[in-house]
Amino acid sequence: MPQALLQALRARFGAQFSVALAVREQHGRDESAFTVAPPEAVVFAERTQDVSDTVQLAAQYQVPVIPFGVGSSLEGHLLAVQGGISLDVSRMNQVLHIHAEDLTVTVQAGVTRKQLNEAVKSSGLFFPIDPGADASLGGMCATRASGTNAVRYGTMRENVLALEVVTASGEVIHTGTRAKKSSAGYDLTRLMVGSEGTLGVMTEITLKLYPLPEAVLAASCSFASLADAVNTTIQIIQLGVPIARCELLDGNTVGMVNRHSRLSLPETPLLLMEFHGSPDGVQEQVGTVQSIATEHGGKSFEWALTPEERTRLWTARHNAYFAGVQSRPGCRAISTDTCVPISRLADALLDCVDEAQAAGIPYFLVGHVGDGNFHMGYLIDPEQPQERVLAETLNTKLVQRALALGGTCSGEHGVGLHKMDFLLSEAGAGAVDMMRAIKRALDPDNILNPGKIFTL
Numbered sequence: 001m002p003q004a005l006l007q008a009l010r011a012r013f014g015a016q017f018s019v020a021l022a023v024r025e026q027h028g029r030d031e032s033a034f035t036v037a038p039p040e041a042v043v044f045a046e047r048t049q050d051v052s053d054t055v056q057l058a059a060q061y062q063v064p065v066i067p068f069g070v071g072s073s074l075e076g077h078l079l080a081v082q083g084g085i086s087l088d089v090s091r092m093n094q095v096l097h098i099h100a101e102d103l104t105v106t107v108q109a110g111v112t113r114k115q116l117n118e119a120v121k122s123s124g125l126f127f128p129i130d131p132g133a134d135a136s137l138g139g140m141c142a143t144r145a146s147g148t149n150a151v152r153y154g155t156m157r158e159n160v161l162a163l164e165v166v167t168a169s170g171e172v173i174h175t176g177t178r179a180k181k182s183s184a185g186y187d188l189t190r191l192m193v194g195s196e197g198t199l200g201v202m203t204e205i206t207l208k209l210y211p212l213p214e215a216v217l218a219a220s221c222s223f224a225s226l227a228d229a230v231n232t233t234i235q236i237i238q239l240g241v242p243i244a245r246c247e248l249l250d251g252n253t254v255g256m257v258n259r260h261s262r263l264s265l266p267e268t269p270l271l272l273m274e275f276h277g278s279p280d281g282v283q284e285q286v287g288t289v290q291s292i293a294t295e296h297g298g299k300s301f302e303w304a305l306t307p308e309e310r311t312r313l314w315t316a317r318h319n320a321y322f323a324g325v326q327s328r329p330g331c332r333a334i335s336t337d338t339c340v341p342i343s344r345l346a347d348a349l350l351d352c353v354d355e356a357q358a359a360g361i362p363y364f365l366v367g368h369v370g371d372g373n374f375h376m377g378y379l380i381d382p383e384q385p386q387e388r389v390l391a392e393t394l395n396t397k398l399v400q401r402a403l404a405l406g407g408t409c410s411g412e413h414g415v416g417l418h419k420m421d422f423l424l425s426e427a428g429a430g431a432v433d434m435m436r437a438i439k440r441a442l443d444p445d446n447i448l449n450p451g452k453i454f455t456l
Helices: 003-016 021-026 048-061 113-123 137-143 188-192 226-238 251-261 279-295 307-318 320-326 342-359 385-404 420-427 429-442
Strands: 041-044 065-068 085-088 095-099 104-108 160-166 172-176 201-208 215-222 245-249 270-277 299-304 332-335 363-368 373-380
Touching: 003 041, 003 048, 021 041, 048 065, 048 085, 048 160, 048 201, 065 137, 065 201, 095 113, 104 113, 113 137, 137 201, 160 188, 172 188, 215 279, 215 307, 226 245, 226 270, 226 279, 226 342, 245 251, 245 307, 251 307, 251 320, 251 363, 270 279, 270 307, 299 307, 307 320, 320 332, 320 363, 320 373, 332 385, 342 363, 342 373, 342 385, 373 385, 385 420, 420 429
Parallel strands: 041 085, 065 085
Antiparallel strands: 095 104, 104 201, 160 172, 160 201, 215 270, 215 299, 245 270, 245 363, 332 373, 363 373
16 A cells, blocks of 8 residues: 555544554454455544545545445455455444434444444334344445345345445435435435445435334244245245244254253254234234144244343344354354245255255354245364365355246345355346446446455
């Protein structure tokens, strides 16, 4: 990095700027299995003008800028593969405007989902998108995240109304409005959501909120086989039951969760479900689901009635990733993220489990199966290259199967570094070339998170 740029950043930001190795290393890793040299400098932005000034200085010297939230991404999104500046927005953590009467809220990009829900709960509202990690909302927008509630409430794509964005030249633009709909010009909001920091740096976000449901009930149900659990899910969705959450763990993963979270769930395939609505509506949903599950051999229904019981159950589910990683000390997880049409879920999921078991590779399995999305986590020793090769071979088979079934290589994690080749297989050369054209038009010097999604 040019010394003149380092001096300019230090003069502009003072204590908000660092080249300390420990700080750079913290900003040079995420939850992926990639090992990349850390960024050359870190800027801690506290307001939109800080982001704009950083990008303007970087553009002057054609140095990369990589947005950073809390570091919870799984596909190498925040890694400085071409060097440059890590732009940390975690200090931009103000909830700016709560419009309870319109069911909207505007936040800075560094606000996390838990912080947002704490801020709006006194208004009787909540934000439902829940990827598990307490991710920043800017990062969730950048990867088009979803999570456990997506089967009922959708993904970030459906829940972002407007954005403030700093472009590759440092200009601040606004996309969208607080209105529920608009047909005014190109949909720049949707273009930015899911762009993984390659087209602009999001600084403010306007989101939809939802009334807290009158009644909430969570349940777990065990099955003799994965096929029974998956077929139960398929029938629930096809019958139009408005279930809020429907999560799958295989018996192997339930055992990991039990040990990590000190639970005693039956170590067989398990569905974790949650129902939202009026008391009568919830009971109707429960009755329908219980009947379907029983038809498929479901047993050991356990109900989480209190908020504390529900929190314990869902915390255990959210910690499944860490339970898996801790089951093999020193390992890294190669995470998959396929999503298929609900009718093809059994075809996609059961074969990949059989392949992992035949290969003898340690793994965990969790799935937002209500919307056809599931994750295999292959647990590899980073010092054993042949294990990485085996995991990637299994992942390639899994993705190819999902694409053949009309699905996608990434339901919610994004492309980053890990799925670049898969994007080409999924979208085709013509569509990827169109993405490249958009990138070149908006970021001609390729300074915004270069080396992600596709190569230029």
